[in-house]
Amino acid sequence: MPWEELTPSLFQGILMGSLFVLMAVGLTLTYAVSRVINFAHGELVTLGAYAAALAVNLSGLSLLPALVLGAAAGALAALTLDELIYKPLMARRASPLYLLVASIGASIILRHLIYLAADAGGWLNIKARVMVDLVGFVGYAAVTSLHLQVVPAALGLSLLLHLFLTRSRTGKAMRALAENPDLARASAIPVARLRRLAWLIAGAMAGLGGGFWAVYANIQPALGALLFLRLAAASILGGLTNVYATILGGYVVGLGENVGITLANAWAGVPLEFRTLITFAMVVLVLLFRPSGLGDLFTPGRSRRWI
Amino acid sequence: MDLTPLVVSFVTFFGIYLILALSMNLEYGLTGLPNFGKVFFYSVGAYTSAFVVSRLMLALGGASLVPWSAEAAVFREELARSEPWLAIGLFLLCLVLAALVGAALGSLLSSPALRVQDVYLALILLVVAEIARVYVRATEGFIGGPHGLGGIPNPFRFIEGAGPRGLAYAGLVLALAAGAYVLVERITHSPFGRLMKAVRDDELAAQVLGKRTHWVKAQVMAVGSALAAVAGVLYAFFTEFVGTEDFDSQLTFTVLLMVILGGAGNHRGVVAGTLIMTAIDRFTRPSFLALLGLQLPVDINYARHALIGVLLVLLILYRPQGLAPEGRVRTAAREEVRHLGVSS
Numbered sequence: 001m002p003w004e005e006l007t008p009s010l011f012q013g014i015l016m017g018s019l020f021v022l023m024a025v026g027l028t029l030t031y032a033v034s035r036v037i038n039f040a041h042g043e044l045v046t047l048g049a050y051a052a053a054l055a056v057n058l059s060g061l062s063l064l065p066a067l068v069l070g071a072a073a074g075a076l077a078a079l080t081l082d083e084l085i086y087k088p089l090m091a092r093r094a095s096p097l098y099l100l101v102a103s104i105g106a107s108i109i110l111r112h113l114i115y116l117a118a119d120a121g122g123w124l125n126i127k128a129r130v131m132v133d134l135v136g137f138v139g140y141a142a143v144t145s146l147h148l149q150v151v152p153a154a155l156g157l158s159l160l161l162h163l164f165l166t167r168s169r170t171g172k173a174m175r176a177l178a179e180n181p182d183l184a185r186a187s188a189i190p191v192a193r194l195r196r197l198a199w200l201i202a203g204a205m206a207g208l209g210g211g212f213w214a215v216y217a218n219i220q221p222a223l224g225a226l227l228f229l230r231l232a233a234a235s236i237l238g239g240l241t242n243v244y245a246t247i248l249g250g251y252v253v254g255l256g257e258n259v260g261i262t263l264a265n266a267w268a269g270v271p272l273e274f275r276t277l278i279t280f281a282m283v284v285l286v287l288l289f290r291p292s293g294l295g296d297l298f299t300p301g302r303s304r305r306w307i
Numbered sequence: 308m309d310l311t312p313l314v315v316s317f318v319t320f321f322g323i324y325l326i327l328a329l330s331m332n333l334e335y336g337l338t339g340l341p342n343f344g345k346v347f348f349y350s351v352g353a354y355t356s357a358f359v360v361s362r363l364m365l366a367l368g369g370a371s372l373v374p375w376s377a378e379a380a381v382f383r384e385e386l387a388r389s390e391p392w393l394a395i396g397l398f399l400l401c402l403v404l405a406a407l408v409g410a411a412l413g414s415l416l417s418s419p420a421l422r423v424q425d426v427y428l429a430l431i432l433l434v435v436a437e438i439a440r441v442y443v444r445a446t447e448g449f450i451g452g453p454h455g456l457g458g459i460p461n462p463f464r465f466i467e468g469a470g471p472r473g474l475a476y477a478g479l480v481l482a483l484a485a486g487a488y489v490l491v492e493r494i495t496h497s498p499f500g501r502l503m504k505a506v507r508d509d510e511l512a513a514q515v516l517g518k519r520t521h522w523v524k525a526q527v528m529a530v531g532s533a534l535a536a537v538a539g540v541l542y543a544f545f546t547e548f549v550g551t552e553d554f555d556s557q558l559t560f561t562v563l564l565m566v567i568l569g570g571a572g573n574h575r576g577v578v579a580g581t582l583i584m585t586a587i588d589r590f591t592r593p594s595f596l597a598l599l600g601l602q603l604p605v606d607i608n609y610a611r612h613a614l615i616g617v618l619l620v621l622l623i624l625y626r627p628q629g630l631a632p633e634g635r636v637r638t639a640a641r642e643e644v645r646h647l648g649v650s651s
Contacts, residue, residue: 037426037430085620085624088624089623089624094623094627096424096425096426097341097425097426097429098623098627100341100426100429101563101567101619101623102619102620102623102624104560104619105560105615105616105617105618105619105620105623106616106620107616108557108560108612108613108615108616108619109613109616109617109620110616111612111616112609112610112612112613112616113613115606115609115612115613116605116606116609116610116613119605119606119609120605229433229434229437232430236430271445273441273444273445274441274442274445276437276441277438277441277442280434280437280438280441281438283430283431283434284431284434284435284438287419287423287427287430287431287434288419288422288423288431289422291423291427
């Protein structure tokens with residue numbers, strides 16, 4: 001096995017995995033708290049990417065405030081989606097399938113509004129003008145400043161989320177809400193407020209992931225739609241309900257699409273174009289045979305862990 | 308101003324979309340099976356046509372060309388012009404083959420429904436469609452990979468002039484769509500149709516009554532997917548080109564919107580929904596607006612898609628039953644009672 005291919009793919013996999021973690025945790029969080037598979041989650045990523053890229057390119061903001069702006073854009077859009085579409089639907093006791101169809105509609109709307117705006121502004125294919133510096137080499141793999149920003153951001157925010165969910169009163173209430181909404185309401189947990197908070201967190205993380213993506217590669221209005229099935233894969237590996245398993249799932253997807261395809265290519269001659277097929281195959285298998293995903297690893301003996 | 312191309316494209320696409328929407332109605336509307344991989348079964352028909360026609364015509368014509376090359380496409384068009392019966396025969400062969408392949412794949416892919424709930428089935432079928440698209444796109448030896456495959460000659464290639472040829476084909480597509488309508492109506496009002504609704508409304512109750520509900524789902528998916536594959540064949544022979552770009556999941560959701568707009572479970576409503584959506588689809592093309600001399604400040608393609616999303620969300624929010632709610636079941640006995648003048 002040639003090292004010169006494996007180490008770069010490992011570092012690329014870690015970078016992609018971290019980006020997938022940032023983007024997918026929110027999808028899991030919103031599903032757990034409101035039982036909506038939010039197809040428009042990809043568009044939250046796109047919005048964050050555009051907000052950050054435009055902030056850098058047009059108003060010359062530095063990276064950190066631009067990323068905060070991206071996160072804010074994602075959070076705001078997520079909250080709007082829930083308030084305008086999902087909450088009213090759930091008040092009418094819409095079936096999960098109706099919620100899914102509505103979220104697909106929401107994703108189509110957002111994506112093409114972004115298209116219209118980007119077309120008008122001439123931003124159909126842009127990149128945040130941020131210098132990515134080469135920091136050094138590990139073996140044959142180049143380590144860039146992007147690695148040093150994205151990986152700590154993903155891991156740090158995951159840790160923060162963990163502390164929030166396990167140590168704070170609000171976080172514990174959120175877990176209670178995810179586990180049993182009726183019981184949570186009966187226990188005087190402020191369900192509506194927690195739900196808003198969950199959507200804000202989810203949107204902010206997606207927007208932040210998008211902001212980093214605008215530094216990593218060119219962005220276009222279909223960015224989120226193209227990424228959605230892959231970031232949803234991380235969430236599905238997390239059983240759609242378990243944040244910890246989603247974090248693991250993000251790295252499984254990132255490494256599978258990079259280290260996995262490199263190995264498959266070297267040993268079995270699998271074309272590199274098939275990299276996403278590894279992810280999609282995992283999605284189908286998990287949905288079919290282990291709907292609780294990797295969540296079982298964290299709570300042995302229990303059927304499903306919520307958040 | 309010659310309106311023939313416009314009429315041809317409108318009627319042909321209406322027929323193709325109608326077959327797709329009716330098949331979706333059979334699955335989603337009547338049986339409660341969210342086949343979000345609809346575009347996959349549609350692509351199966353198109354890929355089957357491209358594969359079979361490209362190989363067979365070269366073999367029969369005795370030409371050793373690369374099937375997806377431009378020379379081969381020209382060769383096929385020429386052959387179809389000089390040999391009308393060959394072109395028509397190949398078209399019919401593709402219809403039958405695609406229906407069979409579609410039915411087999413449809414019943415096979417209904418098997419996840421044995422294990423998982425409707426939302427998960429929807430996700431699985433959506434991912435399957437994406438897997439197929441990525442696979443076909445990356446495999447050049449199948450239908451030319453990323454470049455696609457042209458020169459799938461229209462069965463009416465022998466008719467000189469694009470206008471009359473297009474009209475003849477549009478008529479054929481419309482006739483097949485009418486056939487599909489009769490078929491789904493017959494299925495819906497048969498005892499099997501009532502069984503489908505039972506599976507949708509209360510699967511457990513149907514099972515308690517001894518109905519093999521997974522077998523019902525497999526049969527519905529087989530019929531629905533065969534219809535979708537037939538629509539794919541009609542599309543391939545209309546555009547005379549097949550590439551993976553045409554089989555984006557966006558089409559699945561457009562078809563789903565036709566069903567929800569018209570009224571899930573009501574075939575007549577779905578015809579209306581399809582007519583409205585085809586009109587929106589065809590009359591908001593830049594080429595059509597250019598014909599009228601209209602110049603819009605925004606890209607109409609994006610606006611059209613945004614409108615599709617808005618309609619989908621508004622319908623689910625405010626009128627999930629669509630334009631025409633599902634009617635009651637018609638049975639022979641009920642009809643007889645009605646004719647006797649007794650209110651049932």
